[in-house]
Amino acid sequence: MWRVVLYARKEFPSSISETSEEAGTQKTGRVFCRILGPLQIAIDGKPVRVGRNRQLTVLAILLLNANKVVPVSTLIDAVWRSSPPATADKQIQTCVWRLRNSFTAAGGPADLIETDQGGYRIRLSDDDLDARAFEKAVRGARDLAAAGDLESALAEYQRALSLFRGQPLADLPGPLTYGIAAHWEERRFSVLEEWLDIGLAFGRHSELIGELKPLVAEYPMRERLCAQLMTALYLSQRRAEALAVYRNSRITLINKLGLEPGARLQELHQQILAGEPIDTPLIPQRRVHHTAKTPAQLPARAQDFTGRRDLLPKIASDLRGEGGARVVALTGCGGSGKTALAVQVGHDLHQYFPDGQLYADLHGQTSPVPPHEVLCGFLDALGVPEQRVPAGLAARAALFRSVSATKRLLIVLDDLAESIRYETLLPSGDSAVLCTARASPLKIPGLVEYRMGGLPADDALDLLASLVGTERVFTEVESARRIIQACGRLPLAIRAAGARLRARPHCSLRAFADRLTTHRSRIAELTIGPLDIGARLATSLDQLSPACRHLWMRLGLCHLEHLPEWAASTLSDLPAEETQRLLDILVNQHLLTVAPGDPVNGPTYTFNSLIRDHARRYGEKELGSSATEDVTHRLSHAARRWRASAGHADSHRKNEGATVHGARAV
Incomplete structure (x- = not known):
């Protein structure tokens, strides 16, 4: 049932034959004893036959009490229980004599078993007995985890768990071994759960699902295992399966014990049900703090990452360039996939940045993280002791530049706030910075910016297919295209649509597309758990001034596909220069897009279809039911005036042309 990967090494041979191969022909008299499975003794890697039964x-x-004196009376009780023969002590003496002969004949030390104070003692070091080696490895793993070296801790836990080969002392049935087996079974479970916690904290949730599923199936009443599987599934975007694990565990507990799940499991269930972010579990009584010498802080890449084939090589080329720190920014509206692309690029370029990758989520749209806090985390990750980190921002920035001067790092700054200056986070030397932001971070010098909108139609279709199944999408490909268009081809909205469709396996894509195009609030239909495109867009609105927000909502109520500057000026009730400034802000926040215009009439502006729906919904709610009629009336009058003015200007140009032509003729 134990599917943990086995890691064999000299101290922890996974079988006696392996020990024999490693030892070769050299005779060292080294002893290795196993009780975490069938009892086995090896000397120089070769198994020793010690007889059966009494011996x-x-x-x-003796092994269970290694390095302790075991009284003869205890050995007699273990062999004969309540009815020992009159010669029991002599027979125990004979057993010990035969064991010593077996060990010395195999090349072991003659004094391995000592006689002392009315009993016997077997002398072994921690590396000579698998049970002691197990406890030593567990202590080492916990120390590594407490120091923040999670990767080494995982390996040490795995080495410890690899020492188990089945039921302890499985070849010695009886009351004595039943108790021992139960003790070690629980001990193994406890350590296995610690190992799983570390794996989850290290971000290996997808890999651990295969380990956890059979364990939970066999032990559904172990709530810690259930919580770990629920966490791994939820963090792997398998929310429905995580909830099913809770339901099955609850049914088992009620049927067998008449009990509801514990508070921790119920709380986790509620968090997953509400789509809230959850923390990965940690080792009990320990707070894991990662301080790797070569940091690798990037989140896991999206396994179903799709599209952006045109951007990936350009961004990678810019970041790999030589000659000092490079800064690349990915900007776009909420839900356009900036973070997923940044993480994808970061993982692709791992080999180009041998000194590590630093990552910080700056929460720019909600509660921005101050630069001095980010620098503290970066310095800690690069191995700077806490007592050496200065208090002031300028001093921390200077120390960060000094530490990074000789390194080649990739620094990913996710979700920059427009209002906070993050220049202090720029390294020196041959490092690179990749940042994401809603608005262009123009304050950062030397910036190369890539503006991101919706996915190309074919890429958006591929993403939907990866979420709900290729056959289902391409059976109704036209309806699928309507869905991705209704999503504005924004990755987050497409993922929400995919989640809705996965939850409705019998719903046709045509019916869902009809619902999206006729639903009064398309944003609400494209919200499921953490996939909330409305919340992402709402945070951008919070950054707007009242005048800018008012203009954006009025533009959303227009039925024009392309919005000329004169239309915006008509709706803003402001001078043309001020209207242009507001339009620039909306474009910078990716709430409007500049479309090509003609030289005479100037540029026009367009909406992403989903953002237009959002603007219209806000406009109807905040400006009143008559707002749409008012906008239409204003634009109609303005259009007539503009056409008349344009006609007059055209006539004037023709007259001027005729006059010039006549003058030339004369």
Whole structure:
């Protein structure tokens, strides 16, 4: 049932034959004893035959009490229980004599078993007995985890768990071994759960699902295992399966024990049900703090990442360039996939930045993280002791530049706030910075910016297919195209649509597309758990001034596909220069897009279809039911005036042309 990967090494041979191969022909007299499975003794890697029955029982009791004197009376009780023969002590003496002969004949030390104070003692170091080696490895793993070296801690836990080969002392049935087996079974479970916690904290949730599923199926009443599987599934975007694990565990607990799940499991269930972010579990009584010498802080890449084939090589080329720090920014509206692209690029370029990758989520649209806090985390990740980190921002920035001067790092700054200056986070030396933001971070010098909108139609279709199944999408490909268009081809909205469709396996794509195009609030239909495109867009609105927000909502109520400057000026009730400034802000926030215009009439502006729906919904709610009629009336009058003015100007130009032509003729 234990599917943990086995890691063999000299101290922890996974079988006696392996020890024999490693030792070769060299005779060292080294002893290795196993009780975490069938009892086995190896000397120089070769198994030692120690007989059966009494000798095996005596050896087992000595090993269970290694380095302690075991009274003869205890050995007699273990062999004969309540009815020992009159010669029991002599027979125990004979058993010990035969064991010593077996060990010395195999090349072991003659004094491995000592006689002392009315009993016997077997002398072994921590590396000579698998049970002691197990405890030593567990202590080492916990120390590594507490120091923040999670990767080494995982390996040490795996080495410890690899020492188990089945039920302890499985070849010695009886009351004595039943209790021992139960003790070690629980001990193994406890350590396995610690290992799983570390794996989750290290971000290996997808890999651990295969380990956890059979364990939970066999032990559905172990709530910690259930919580770990629920966490791994939820963090792997398998929310429905996580909820199913809770339901099955609850049914089992009620049916077998008449109990509801514990508070921790119920709380986790509610968080997943509400689509809230959850913390990965940590080792009990320990707070894991990662301080790797070569940091690798990037989040896991999206396994179903799709599209952006035109951007990937350009961004990678800019970041790999030589000659000092490079800064690349990915900007776009909420839900356009900036973070996923940044993480994808970061993982693709891992080999180009041998000194590590630093990552910080700056929460720019909600509660921006101050630069001095980010610098503290970066310095800690690069191995700077806490007592050496200065208090002031300028001093921390200077120290960060000094530490990074000789390194080649990739620094990913996710979700920059427009209002906060993050220049202090720029490294020196041959490092690169990749940042994401809603608005262009123009304050950062030397910036190369890539503006991101919706996915190309074919890429958006591929993403939907990866979420709901290729056959289902391409059976109704036209309806699928309507869905992605209704999503504005924004990755987050497409993921929400995919989640809705996965939850409705019998719903046709045509019916869902009809619902999206006729639903009064398309944004609400494209919100499921953390996939909330409305919340992402709402944070951008919070950055707008009242005048800018008012103009954006009025533009959303227009039925024009392309919005000329004169239309915006008509609706803003402001001078043309001020209207242009507001339009620039909306474009910078990716709430409007500049479309090509003609030289005479100037540029026009367009909406992403989903953002237009959002603007219209806000406009109807905040400006009143008559707002749409008012906007239409204003634009009609303005259009007539503009056409008349344009006609007059055209006539004037023709007259001027005729006059010039006549003058030339004369």
